[in-house]
Amino acid sequence: MLMIWCPYCQELLPELEFAYAGEAHITRPEDPSALSDEEWRDFLFIRRNPRGLHYERWRHVHGCGRFFNAVRDTVTDKIIATYPAGEAPPALADLERAS
């Protein structure tokens, strides 16, 4: 079971309290009707799906109910950092040191 640090509640809690919500830092386009079919496809469907560090969204559904972001290694499943939604992602170099 993953243990996840909620950056709002400031507590380390089991995965069961959280819901995964997909890749993070995908910004909804300001004007979808101005996009080409390719750009709209990229926004809706194309994902990095990396084997390694993954920026992803989680929601503390059985706690504060808020969305936050996490960086997780998809090979070891170790969560390296969590941070509130809206914050810039931590730099990869810092994360590699932490992992």
Place this chain on the structure above:
Amino acid sequence: MKRFSALSLLQGAVSAHKYWPEHWPDAEPKAEYDVVIVGGGGHGLGAAYYLAKEHGIRNVAVVEKGWLGGGNTGRNTTIIRSNYLYDESARLYDHAVDLWTGLSQELNYNVMFSERGVLMLAHSVHDVQSAQRHIHANRLNGVDNQWLTPQEAKDFCPPLDISPGARYPVLGGALQKRAGTARHDAVAWGYARAAAALGVDIIQNCPVTAIRRGPDGAVSGVETAKGFIKAKKIGVSAAGYTSVVMESAGVRLPLESYPLQALVSEPVKPVFPCVVMSNSVHAYISQSDKGELVIGSGTDQYTSYSQRGGLPLIEHTLAAICEMFPMFRRMRMLRKWGGVVDVTPDRSCILGKTPVQGLYLNCGWGTGGFKATPGAAHVLAHTIARDEPHPINAPFTLERFRDGRLVDEAAAAAVAH
């Protein structure tokens, strides 16, 4: 290569199993092939076999990062069925079931295909309506599927608890009689042996690290742990690792890789005559010919390349199994494992050409790729050999995500499947 027969099996048995011939030779890569298949699962090995057998292309290599049967081919719960809702899917999976039926004879290798029937349970009014819609759609497509009342379901599968007070009440079920199971790793071995007999090189323990493209943009070959292999055409059939392999060719995909878990119990005498699936509680169960209960769970909620998955999920699955089949409450589980499955947004596969000349893709089978093995392999070989899709896989393009022509089995089933 020596053909297996009743006599050769008897010879093997009376010689105390000392003189079994090698099933296929372990190949080292040549400098160049007409076709390189990335991924030595059932789909990749099968594609190589059909390329050699039906299209006369024998200068083919299958490059596998681990060992045959070590990936998802050997990690699934071996369920074979074709009762999918949409016309496109029904054609594809029923093509596979047609090929499963004669596969042991075709390959001269016993894949132990057993048409023991797959019963999909309905626990709510919504389930009943959804199952009956599937049954009607299947019948229109010539796919067998029939409705069973709770008592008929109990008669077909005696361990099932159909009492009105059950935690998951059984309101009926959809039975596909032609569906069943097969011996999963025998499928990989059978295809490997038959392909090698036709001249295909099977290269194990050789990860492909990159796909290389020439100055004209077409593929030129693959970088592997055993050096560069030149190839005119490349078929990628790498399941959960497809995103990683394809990124090196500059193709980004609508895929996410999730762990899918399964587990087996201690072996017991025959107690469970069929396959039972319950989509709404996410538990699948059958009994292998060795006697183990084979239990399938769902995918974890997060993407991962770890072949493990989390305990909460199988705890939930086993709780459901114990409620539906009370006689299994005292069974002990022996092993659990995970496979990395590549899931598309519409839960249908991607099988066809890519924007890169000479690069062909077979991926996105999600949690249900095993059942499609012969069918997928057969039409992938056609697509590679003719450089155009077979009518059966023509709807499963990569472009459908741009054009909005999804084959939305995700919405049809409302669960991963």
